[in-house]
Amino acid sequence: MYRNSCTSISSQQGNVYIVAIFVIVVMGMLALNLTRISWSNQDTLTREVLGTQASFLAQSGNEWALTHLFPLDQGDDYDSLVIRCGSLGGSAVGAANALVANSGVACAAPVISCVNPFENNEDSVPDELKYIQVSTRAICNDGNVFEVEREETVWVKGVKL
Structure with missing residues (x-):
């Protein structure tokens, strides 16, 4: 065969x-x-890291609020908790700023709140069912696109001795 x-x-x-x-x-x-x-x-990954930071910051805010509500050597009954819950506001702002300053994360100061859901109808609810709701909302962002918000809530009951 020859090539053509x-x-x-x-x-x-x-x-x-x-x-x-x-x-x-x-x-x-x-x-x-x-x-x-x-x-x-x-x-x-960015969203996951920001979400974890916000979650830990919200948990730290709740832990701070619990140490405020249950100080050492003081009564832990429901009425004492209601009084401490009402006085939480001013010191919570300072604590929230300190939490962010010591954490090293780029987050806004968390909002720590304490609510007595039985404030208007305390007489109609038995003492063993009364609780106080402590919640902290933390927002973290990366400065560009992403912003992640986490809120954690704790229900607190008084202790009768």
Whole structure:
């Protein structure tokens, strides 16, 4: 068999160009999709870290409020808790600022609140069912796009001796 001299290599160069363009387009699409996946993973990780920071900050706020509500060597009955709950406001702001300053995270000061849900109808609820609700809301952001908010709530009951 002899090679046909009419079909030279120069007449087949158009096919090589088509294959080369196809390979470049396919590789470009793969690179673009891998870049999107990488950015998506980074965004997810950022949200997860901010959410964890906000959750821990909210938990720290609740723990601070509980130490305020249950000081050492003082009564832990429901009436004493109601009084301490009412006085929580001013000191909670200072504690919230201190929590953020000592944590080293880029979060806003958490909002610590104490609510007596039985304030209006205390007489109609038995003492063993009364509680106080302490909640802390923390917001953390990365300064650019993401902002994550977490709120943790604790129900506190008085202790009768």
